[in-house]
Amino acid sequence: xxxxxxxxxxxxxxxxxxxxxxxxxxxxxxxxxxxxxxxxxxxxxxxxxxxxxxxxxxxxxxxxxxxxxxxxxxxxxxxxxxxxxxxxxxxxxxxxxxxxxxxxxxxxxxxxxxxx
Amino acid sequence: xxxxxxxxxxxxxxxxxxxxxxxxxxxxxxxxxxxxxxxxxxxxxxxxxxxxxxxxxxxxxxxxxxxxxxxxxxxxxxxxxxxxxxxxxxxxxxxxxxxxxxxxxxxxxxxxxxxx
Numbered sequence: 503x504x505x506x507x508x509x510x511x512x513x514x515x516x517x518x519x520x521x522x523x524x525x526x527x528x529x530x531x532x533x534x535x536x537x538x539x540x541x542x543x544x545x546x547x548x549x550x551x552x553x554x555x556x557x558x559x560x561x562x563x564x565x566x567x568x569x570x571x572x573x574x575x576x577x578x579x580x581x582x583x584x585x586x587x588x589x590x591x592x593x594x595x596x597x598x599x600x601x602x603x604x605x606x607x608x609x610x611x612x613x614x615x616x617x618x
Numbered sequence: 619x620x621x622x623x624x625x626x627x628x629x630x631x632x633x634x635x636x637x638x639x640x641x642x643x644x645x646x647x648x649x650x651x652x653x654x655x656x657x658x659x660x661x662x663x664x665x666x667x668x669x670x671x672x673x674x675x676x677x678x679x680x681x682x683x684x685x686x687x688x689x690x691x692x693x694x695x696x697x698x699x700x701x702x703x704x705x706x707x708x709x710x711x712x713x714x715x716x717x718x719x720x721x722x723x724x725x726x727x728x729x730x731x732x733x734x
Contacts, residue, residue: 543727544725561721593661611660
């Protein structure tokens with residue numbers, strides 16, 4: 503059973519470009535979470551999605567950031583017009599419906615975004 | 619705002635010793651806590667969890683203790699091994715709004731270094 507898959511592992515963008523980060527949850531998991539981690543800091547919650555629905559986006563910046571989890575395919579975190587401050591590691595986690603109450607989230611290896 | 623923090627940012631131990639990593643939290647409404655281990659270049663890996671109706675839970679070589687009176691959480695690792703070297707994060711479930719699922723709030727992390 504494959505774990506949470508994220509791609510790309512590393513992404514380099516110039517200021518003003520768009521970054522698209524992909525996350526395929528573990529098989530059977532219907533809940534996806536995105537977190538951002540700055541160097542030497544803990545993970546900061548961004549958004550929580552179920553299939554075709556955004557449940558909690560309280561951690562998402564108001565502009566340039568968006569997320570989706572379509573009926574088919576991976577979840578996408580999209581950052582438009584990237585700035586240097588967007589450079590960070592972005593982690594996706596998933597949890598199965600049956601463990602929602604306990605909320606054990608299983609993490610992918612992350613995407614390291616570098617903005618030049 | 620609510621936060622989860624750690625007392626010690628770094629911890630160095632000798633192989634075979636027991637390790638104790640501490641965590642303070644401030645949200646008295648938190649009802650679920652998780653410890654994650656993050657190795658360099660990887661995503662957080664689930665270690666052990668505990669619900670607020672418990673004060674102790676044991677796993678394989680690890681024990682989590684919860685003291686709700688002082689809002690303190692600790693992770694004990696028995697017979698620490700070099701492979702245990704990593705950053706350890708505590709995380710709490712945010713119960714705002716009464717939801718049984720949702721975002722995790724992470725602490726800053728403790729770097730554990732195990733010397734052979």
